[in-house]
Amino acid sequence: xxxxxxxxxxxxxxxxxxxxxxxxxxxxxxxxxxxxxxxxxxxxxxxxxxxxxxxxxxxxxxxxxxxxxxxxxxxxxxxxxxxxxxxxxxxxxxxxxxxxxxxxxxxxxxxxxxxxxxxxxxxxxxxxxxxxxxxxxxxxxxxxxxxxxxxxxxxxxxxxxxxxxxxxxxxxxxxxxxxxxxxxxxxxxxxxxxxxxxxxxxxxxxxxxxxxxxxxxxxxxxxxxxxxxxxxxxxxxxxxxxxxxxxxxxxxxxxxxxxxxxxxxxxxxxxxxxxxxxxxxxxxxxxxxxxxxxxxxxxxxxxxxxxxxxxxxxx
Amino acid sequence: xxxxxxxxxxxxxxxxxxxxxxxxxxxxxxxxxxxxxxxxxxxxxxxxxxxxxxxxxxxxxxxxxxxxxxxxxxxxxxxxxxxxxxxxxxxxxxxxxxxxxxxxxxxxxxxxxxxxxxxxxxxxxxxxxxxxxxxxxxxxxxxxxxxxxxxxxxxxxxxxxxxxxxxxxxxxxxxxxxxxxxxxxxxxxxxxxxxxxxxxxxxxxxxxxxxxxxxxxxxxxxxxxxxxxxxxxxxxxxxxxxxxxxxxxxxxxxxxxxxxxxxxxxxxxxxxxxxxxxxxxxxxxxxxxxxxxxxxxxxxxxxxxxxxxxxxxxxxxxxxxxxxxxxxxxxxxxxxxxxxxxxxxxxxxxxxxxxxxxxxxxxxxxxxxxxxxxxxxxxxxxxxxxxxxxxxxxxxxxxxxxxxxxxxxxxxxxxxxxxxxxxxxxxxxxxxxxxxxxxxxxxxxxxxxxx
Numbered sequence: 001x002x003x004x005x006x007x008x009x010x011x012x013x014x015x016x017x018x019x020x021x022x023x024x025x026x027x028x029x030x031x032x033x034x035x036x037x038x039x040x041x042x043x044x045x046x047x048x049x050x051x052x053x054x055x056x057x058x059x060x061x062x063x064x065x066x067x068x069x070x071x072x073x074x075x076x077x078x079x080x081x082x083x084x085x086x087x088x089x090x091x092x093x094x095x096x097x098x099x100x101x102x103x104x105x106x107x108x109x110x111x112x113x114x115x116x117x118x119x120x121x122x123x124x125x126x127x128x129x130x131x132x133x134x135x136x137x138x139x140x141x142x143x144x145x146x147x148x149x150x151x152x153x154x155x156x157x158x159x160x161x162x163x164x165x166x167x168x169x170x171x172x173x174x175x176x177x178x179x180x181x182x183x184x185x186x187x188x189x190x191x192x193x194x195x196x197x198x199x200x201x202x203x204x205x206x207x208x209x210x211x212x213x214x215x216x217x218x219x220x221x222x223x224x225x226x227x228x229x230x231x232x233x234x235x236x237x238x239x240x241x242x243x244x245x246x247x248x249x250x251x252x253x254x255x256x257x258x259x260x261x262x263x264x265x266x267x268x269x270x271x272x273x274x275x276x277x278x279x280x281x282x283x284x285x286x287x288x289x290x291x292x293x294x295x296x297x298x299x300x301x302x303x304x305x306x307x308x309x310x311x312x313x314x315x
Numbered sequence: 316x317x318x319x320x321x322x323x324x325x326x327x328x329x330x331x332x333x334x335x336x337x338x339x340x341x342x343x344x345x346x347x348x349x350x351x352x353x354x355x356x357x358x359x360x361x362x363x364x365x366x367x368x369x370x371x372x373x374x375x376x377x378x379x380x381x382x383x384x385x386x387x388x389x390x391x392x393x394x395x396x397x398x399x400x401x402x403x404x405x406x407x408x409x410x411x412x413x414x415x416x417x418x419x420x421x422x423x424x425x426x427x428x429x430x431x432x433x434x435x436x437x438x439x440x441x442x443x444x445x446x447x448x449x450x451x452x453x454x455x456x457x458x459x460x461x462x463x464x465x466x467x468x469x470x471x472x473x474x475x476x477x478x479x480x481x482x483x484x485x486x487x488x489x490x491x492x493x494x495x496x497x498x499x500x501x502x503x504x505x506x507x508x509x510x511x512x513x514x515x516x517x518x519x520x521x522x523x524x525x526x527x528x529x530x531x532x533x534x535x536x537x538x539x540x541x542x543x544x545x546x547x548x549x550x551x552x553x554x555x556x557x558x559x560x561x562x563x564x565x566x567x568x569x570x571x572x573x574x575x576x577x578x579x580x581x582x583x584x585x586x587x588x589x590x591x592x593x594x595x596x597x598x599x600x601x602x603x604x605x606x607x608x609x610x611x612x613x614x615x616x617x618x619x620x621x622x623x624x625x626x627x628x629x630x631x632x633x634x635x636x637x638x639x640x641x642x643x644x645x646x647x648x649x650x651x652x653x654x655x656x657x658x659x660x661x662x663x664x665x666x667x668x669x670x671x672x673x674x675x676x677x678x679x680x681x682x683x684x685x686x687x688x689x690x691x692x693x694x695x696x697x698x699x700x701x702x703x704x705x706x707x708x709x710x711x712x713x714x715x716x717x718x719x720x721x722x723x724x725x726x727x728x729x730x731x732x733x734x735x736x737x738x739x740x741x742x743x744x745x746x747x748x749x750x751x752x753x754x755x756x757x758x759x760x761x762x763x764x765x766x
Contacts, residue, residue, distance in 0.1 A: 068424050068719040069424040072426040174575060282726045283722060
């Protein structure tokens with residue numbers, strides 16, 4: 001160990017340009033050894049994330065099914081599933097419903113409401129903060145199936161909402177039947193806002209007080225401070241949060257399935273519900289995985305868009 | 316230092332391997348257990364009771380063998396899905412399963428079922444089964460894959476008290492669809508709190524909607540789903556549009572449950588367990604097994620059911636010959652192809668469906684017997700006053716197309732029904748969408764136009 005230490009001052013000008021082979025090997029070896037603890041995580045990721053993605057991608061090019069001859073030996077059918085999917089009138093409708101659900105409940109609802117709550121809670125007293133916090137986080141803490149049944153009981157024809165409305169003399173509609181998309185969107189906002197609120201609360205604490213104060217001294221109004229100081233400073237959190245809520249909302253299944261079952265008809269069949277229906281009700285596994293693959297692409301497209309638009313890595 | 320780390324890691328790896336070895340192994344040597352999968356859902360507990368009784372008898376007679384019962388709590392289509400998923404892996408595949416006759420072909424094509432011919436050829440009871448019942452258990456290769464437990468027919472069940480209250484004639488003898496709808500309209504006018512007519516409909520009801528609901532209508536028109544002679548599926552038929560029109564009349568004309576009630580997965584249990592016994596529903600197109608729920612050992616015992624409920628056969632659309640129509644299905648016991656102890660599985664099946672056990676099950680589940688020794692048994696005939704009525708309509712009954720595409724086409728029918736009952740599509744548009752779906756499922760070359 002002593003020889004390299006002694007040699008170092010002489011070599012400093014050329015450091016890094018031509019490292020000695022022995023040292024490079026040692027460094028590689030050392031970093032390999034140091035990454036051993038990462039191995040279990042990498043293996044688990046490969047098994048539980050990459051594996052299903054690859055098998056779903058492959059499955060979407062086969063005619064695999066739950067029953068019938070193709071359940072035994074499924075054949076490679078090329079793009080047949082995709083061709084059938086794009087010819088299916090349910091598919092564009094389902095894509096539209098998914099986008100409406102995504103934009104209304106995640107991008108607008110959860111993010112704006114979450115940021116709003118975080119801002120309000122920052123300037124409120126401790127009691128209000130803990131009360132509101134507990135109330136909002138409760139929806140997040142509930143297991144998805146419990147939250148779904150709670151939302152079902154709330155929006156049901158004879159449920160809490162219509163009883164409340166009846167108490168003030170309003171005859172409420174049958175929400176789940178007449179306004180299925182609005183119901184599931186509201187339910188998803190209720191359930192997911194807590195997550196955005198927590199992320200933004202944490203981010204707001206990192207905005208240095210001095211900058212806000214100096215902006216105030218310069219005469220910036222409340223909304224100007226928000227738009228020109230706060231939001232640019234929490235840009236990275238916004239990007240991360242948008243990505244997480246988008247991906248989470250894109251895969252919401254239990255909530256919709258419990259509340260409306262994708263119906264009435266196909267009026268709330270978003271892509272996950274459609275994929276489930278094709279794969280497990282109609283037994284066409286290949287066709288169902290084709291829908292799942294499309295969902296994967298939609299999610300990837302949104303992620304890339306967020307990363308590009310908000311440039312979280314650049315300061 | 317490094318050595319210790321390495322040894323810890325390798326020790327962990329060895330332990331993990333050993334543990335996973337423990338959990339994965341065992342299935343090879345455990346053929347002393349036979350796994351029996353069947354449906355148990357809401358008021359449908361008769362198979363569960365039957366299997367529990369047979370398990371006891373089987374274990375007493377076969378020292379060392381155990382029967383593991385796997386009741387699957389799911390509505391019909393979900394049951395089929397769960398069963399298919401179980402069958403996909405040898406680790407979970409059952410040895411014996413409760414299998415719908417219309418899925419025998421597609422599941423045997425899928426390689427889930429084991430042929431039973433070598434067993435039936437040596438089974439003296441096999442001669443007691445009716446030939447048409449035996450045919451229902453055949454796969455597309457002509458081998459026997461399922462041993463029938465019983466069959467069923469469908470008709471209109473109506474509440475005589477409510478009919479009398481509404482001023483309708485009892486017994487009710489409708490000659491056309493119009494008569495049925497008129498009676499429903501009278502009930503609606505006279506007894507506004509009562510649901511006039513229930514016809515199962517929509518995706519949530521699965522096969523119950525397409526068979527008890529839609530096919531009971533369609534097979535009373537001049538059209539059918541499938542041309543057996545040409546082996547082609549029929550598209551563009553007027554009967555299909557008219558049948559959807561009946562559904563529209565019922566649900567958009569407020570003669571049935573509200574569409575949201577009808578789309579509840581639980582509606583079948585509500586009909587048999589609450590609506591009919593509590594006088595909330597005047598009539599329903601339902602199966603011959605319905606009274607099983609009201610027997611003493613059923614889930615909703617109802618002593619007066621026999622005096623209150625009447626049965627009328629389902630009329631054809633315009634009263635055309637033979638004047639009535641019905642649909643028949645039935646369930647079988649089948650053997651899993653991945654079973655590691657097929658002989659024991661067969662012993663279980665043959666015990667479960669011997670004369671005495673068949674008879675006990677047929678009585679408990681209100682099934683129409685498929686063994687001549689059971690149907691001629693005076694105890695069986697005396698057990699349920701409706702057996703006579705439902706056995707008679709076997710004369711006008713129809714069977715579903717026994718092809719492996721049927722399950723998917725049945726789903727397409729429920730999609731069309733749901734679109735019509737919720738008012739999203741007219742019967743004509745929904746029928747056109749169905750035609751397109753059928754072409755997508757079986758291919759243009761396997762369909763033919765109704766004209």
